[in-house]
Structures are given as C-alpha cells and as structure tokens.
Amino acid sequence: xxxxxxxxxxxxxxxxxxxxxxxxxxxxxPADAPEPGAPTVIVDDLHIVYxxxxxxxxxxxGNAANALMRIVRRQGRPQMKEVHAVxxxxxxxxxxxxxxxxxxxxSGKSTLLRAIAGLLPPHKGSVYTNGQPSLLGVNAALMKxxxxxxxxVLGCYAMGMSPTQVKERYDEIVEFSGIGEFVQFPMxxxxxxxxxxxxxxxxSAKVHNVLLIDEALATGDRDFKRKSQERIHQMxxxxxxxxxVAHNLDVIEExxxxxxxxxxxxxxxxxxxxxxxxxxxx
Amino acid sequence: xxxxxxxxxDSRAGDRAGGSSxxxxxxxxxLAERHGLRRAIARPSLPVYVRQLWDRRHxxxxxxxxxxxxxxxxxxxxxxxxxxTPLLNAGVYYLMFGVIMGQRxxxxxxxxxxxxxxxxxxxxxxxxxxxxxxxxGNLSLIRALHFPRAALPLxxxxxxxxxxxxxxxxxxxxxxxxxESLTWLWLLIPFALLLQTIFNVGLxxxxxxxxxxxxxxxxxxxxxxxxxxxxxxVFYSIPARMKDQPEWAxxxxxxxxxxxxxxxxxHLVLNSYPKDLAAHQxxxxxxxxxxxxAGFWAAVALIGGFWYFWRAEERYGRG
Numbered sequence: 001x002x003x004x005x006x007x008x009x010x011x012x013x014x015x016x017x018x019x020x021x022x023x024x025x026x027x028x029x030p031a032d033a034p035e036p037g038a039p040t041v042i043v044d045d046l047h048i049v050y051x052x053x054x055x056x057x058x059x060x061x062g063n064a065a066n067a068l069m070r071i072v073r074r075q076g077r078p079q080m081k082e083v084h085a086v087x088x089x090x091x092x093x094x095x096x097x098x099x100x101x102x103x104x105x106x107s108g109k110s111t112l113l114r115a116i117a118g119l120l121p122p123h124k125g126s127v128y129t130n131g132q133p134s135l136l137g138v139n140a141a142l143m144k145x146x147x148x149x150x151x152x153v154l155g156c157y158a159m160g161m162s163p164t165q166v167k168e169r170y171d172e173i174v175e176f177s178g179i180g181e182f183v184q185f186p187m188x189x190x191x192x193x194x195x196x197x198x199x200x201x202x203x204s205a206k207v208h209n210v211l212l213i214d215e216a217l218a219t220g221d222r223d224f225k226r227k228s229q230e231r232i233h234q235m236x237x238x239x240x241x242x243x244x245v246a247h248n249l250d251v252i253e254e255x256x257x258x259x260x261x262x263x264x265x266x267x268x269x270x271x272x273x274x275x276x277x278x279x280x281x282x
Numbered sequence: 283x284x285x286x287x288x289x290x291x292d293s294r295a296g297d298r299a300g301g302s303s304x305x306x307x308x309x310x311x312x313l314a315e316r317h318g319l320r321r322a323i324a325r326p327s328l329p330v331y332v333r334q335l336w337d338r339r340h341x342x343x344x345x346x347x348x349x350x351x352x353x354x355x356x357x358x359x360x361x362x363x364x365x366x367t368p369l370l371n372a373g374v375y376y377l378m379f380g381v382i383m384g385q386r387x388x389x390x391x392x393x394x395x396x397x398x399x400x401x402x403x404x405x406x407x408x409x410x411x412x413x414x415x416x417x418x419g420n421l422s423l424i425r426a427l428h429f430p431r432a433a434l435p436l437x438x439x440x441x442x443x444x445x446x447x448x449x450x451x452x453x454x455x456x457x458x459x460x461x462e463s464l465t466w467l468w469l470l471i472p473f474a475l476l477l478q479t480i481f482n483v484g485l486x487x488x489x490x491x492x493x494x495x496x497x498x499x500x501x502x503x504x505x506x507x508x509x510x511x512x513x514x515x516v517f518y519s520i521p522a523r524m525k526d527q528p529e530w531a532x533x534x535x536x537x538x539x540x541x542x543x544x545x546x547x548x549h550l551v552l553n554s555y556p557k558d559l560a561a562h563q564x565x566x567x568x569x570x571x572x573x574x575x576a577g578f579w580a581a582v583a584l585i586g587g588f589w590y591f592w593r594a595e596e597r598y599g600r601g
Contacts, residue, residue, distance in 0.1 A: 039317050044310035090310060119425045121597050126321050128314035132428060140423040141345075145352035154348050157341035158427055186355065 040241040041093040045125035048086040085111040087265040098242040100252035103262035109245045113212045133210035138203040148183035155202040169205045177201035211239040325595045334430045346440040368449035372397040388522045390554040394457045399516035402544045405446045412438035413486020414493035424599040431598045435490040439483045467550045477580040478543045484583025487591040514540035521566035542575040
C-alpha cells in the first residue's frame, strides 16, 4: 500500500545525527525549544462516543415491518449504535513534543486526533489547548469535479487562509505538488498519486501551531515522498507540538520523542519511544 | 438537546479536582487554567461567532460557487444548464397549468404569474432542502476542518441565490415577452430578493440544526415542502381564491412567508397583476403591507435561525 511505502521511505531517510530527544514520561521538551516544558495540549479524562447510523443488526434485517415493531415496542432508533471510541484518556503534551500515537486498527487513534483538533465534541471530560490545533487534511473540502486550480483556492479558504495568503501560496502549492499543467484539469482526471500529491500540497501550505498528522496522508512517487517527508520535518520544526499517527513504528521511533499506546480506547502505555515500542512489539 | 455538553463537562471537570492526573499534584483542569489553555471545543459568544463567520466569507462564497460549477460539470452542455433548468421548469408548469388546465379568466398574464411563483417559491424550497442537508451531508468536512459551522447552510443558500439570479434573468425575458412593461417598480426587485434571501438563510440555519440531529427530517421534508407549495399561492391567486372567505382566513394565507415573497415579486414585476386584482375588486394586501410582512419574516427567521443554530455549534459532527 502507498501509505506503508511512504512510512517506509520516511524511515529510510532517517537522519542519524538528528537523534530524537529522549525525555522522561512526563514529556519534558528539548532544551532548545523556545518555551520548554509549557503544556500545549491537556487531555483530561476524555471520552468520545460516536453515533453510527445504518448499522442494522442481523435480527433486524432492515425491513419496514421490523422497524415499525421496534418503534411500537419503544426500543428506540434501531439503526443507531453508539461506539465508545475513546474511554478516559488523560495526558499532557508540552511544547517541543513530537508524540507518536500507536495502536491497532480501531483503537481510537484517529478519533483522539480529531478530538484534540476540537472537531469531535467530548462525551465526557475535556481537551484544553493553546491556540487552535489543526489536523493536516483538507480532502473533505475538495471537489473532484473541479479543476486543480479551483480546488487549491477552495482548500486554502477552507483552512482559513486569507485571499492574499492564497495568492502568495498558490504557485508554491502547484510547484510542490508537481502536477504541472494538470492543474487546469478536473481532479477526477488525476491519477490517484497526482490527487494525493495535490491534496498534501494544499494541506501542508498552512503554518500550524499544534499539528496533527494522520498517516493516511501522503502518497505518490519516490520523489514526492522525499519531498513530503522533508515538508513534515519542516512543519514539525515550525509547530510547537506534533502528534503523529502511524502504523509504521520506524517512523515513530525516528520522528517522535514520546509515544502513546492506545488500546481499545484507553492508554496502555505512555513514555519514551524505545520502552513503549519494545512493549508494543513483544 | 437539553443541555450544552460543555456545561456538563465543565461541572465534572470541576468535581474531579485533585483527580488522577499524571503529575499527581494538581488537577489537569487547574494546570490548563494556570497555563492559559482553553477548551478545544467551546462555543464562542455570539458576537465572536459572527466575526468568525465574517472572516470565512471567502470560503463561503468559493464553496457556493464551486458547488454550482461542479453540479453540472459532468453534463455535455455544462453551465448552460444553469439557464436551461429554470427554462424547462417554467415550460413544464406552463404546459401543466397554462395549457392543460386552461387559462384563468381572472388573470391577464397567467404564464408570467405562474412562473414568477414557481421561481420565487423554488428559491426558498431549495435553500431549505440544501440547508437541512448542509450539516448532515458534510460530516467528513466538519470532522476534518475548523470553521464556524453556520458557513455551510449559508453557503448552500448563497449557491441557490446564484442559481436564482440566472432564473430571474430568464423570468424577466418571459415577463417582457408575454406583454408586461418595464416600470420603476423593477428597481425594487433587488430589495425583495434581499429580504427573501435573509429569510432563506434563517430558515436553512434552523433546518440545518434539525437535520443534523433528526435524521428522518430529510425524508419528511419533501412532503412538508410540497404542502407548503400548495398553500403558498404559486398556482393560484390567493386574493381571487379567498374572495368569499372571511378576512382572517385570507390574511393567514397571505401572511404565509412564501406567499408574501411571491406576491411581492408579482406586484413588482407584473404590472397586469395589481390591475387584475383591482378590476375584480378582490380584497388583498397592499404593496406596503407586503413589504412590512417580508421585513418581519426576514428579521424573525434570521435572528431565530441564527441563534438556534449557534446554540448547538459545538455539537455538530458528533453524529
């Protein structure tokens, strides 16, 4: 899979001289950070409950008579299921932290990121942040029927950029995406790699305060992977705190100074990468 | 829907002072307060919210235009459909109510009368339908990016406004071709459209919240809107129909918001319409009265809809 390729690429590009700092579990920041140790994100006993619609049970069979019987018997809306995705997570992230979040599929990693970004309301507990954390992802705002040009403008506005910022960044986005004259064609005509490159170029055009990176982010050919990896490093330097969700543990080990292991919506372990990854792998 | 979630969370966070924080010394909420961190999900105050929405005006406009462009992008005629759709609509209704059902004796220019009603009602109808889906149909966008959620129903209404602007061009041609003349009253058309747009924004904000939490709304809405269509005097003249009925019954029908906007537009665009009403001595609301009603509905819908939508701001996207 392309994502896996990216993460592999990231690990191959490891800079041996850029050894990630290894602080204690409380998450002290590297000494050269402007405001070392100041909390940027505090997650306090966070619970996230999703409501999922359309998940009819096997007994339901989704026919009208059964649905009516349900209502008559006052069993509530049958197609609605509640998913308790995050169950009481607490931690403090500090300035200069690059925190990797690991865990199996469905352990609540992406949900946690969205909650930190302030996009999913907590069921219980709260998330305190310094400034507005942003999720690196703009895909949902783009329309595949539109040209790359229009999508760049639309995506930039969706991320909250001003018209002057969009003008400034436009050429850079086109150049970074490397899609050339295809920018004038609808995105539906792009190959999957080209689409991913443009999306990543748009998403990464904005300067972020607290940056949240979900792994399903960048794909593309070898060249672009290197470019996007450099861009992620650059963004990590610019942002005060970075959260990174990835399945490829090498990337986490190389990029992060702290790792949180989520298991079934709860923190199973929180500490320096070597300890946590060793436990996760065993 | 009873209590804002953040308020509940607030009280709980207060209760667990000295709870199980990693530091073990102070509660996480106290730590957050000491460092000036704010809750990630907190509803901004109404003035702040309005300012945030204003800051996103470029997004709202671009999003509306983009939706309009993408709507017809896979058809061969492309953007021409923006004109063809209202034309064909007018044609179908003319065939149905003008030709098959026969012309009306009491209305000189039934074609223009009908098409004005269809276009004006269609604007409100599509704004409401779009508004009801604007949150529930864009959950992935809401879960990925941060912006005042009112931007979405607003963008849907503006998208419909852009469509309507083209429809109005078609309407003016039809009206002039069918024998109406250009009058000074036409200068007031933008104000009538402005009031209707304000009303539509308010109503679509209201339905955006309802549609976000009551999933069945999108199934029910077409029936509600069709009933509303038949009671709004699109196909018939309310003053003509209600001439033998009590005064209050006529007022009730005429005060119905879509009827107000439709009649307002007819008074402005069709100079034969007021003459018809006068010639048959149908009791009817006068033009100043219609302006008053329109202003009333615009104000009520916008203030009520905006406030109602804003009250649930932090809960959109949960499901």
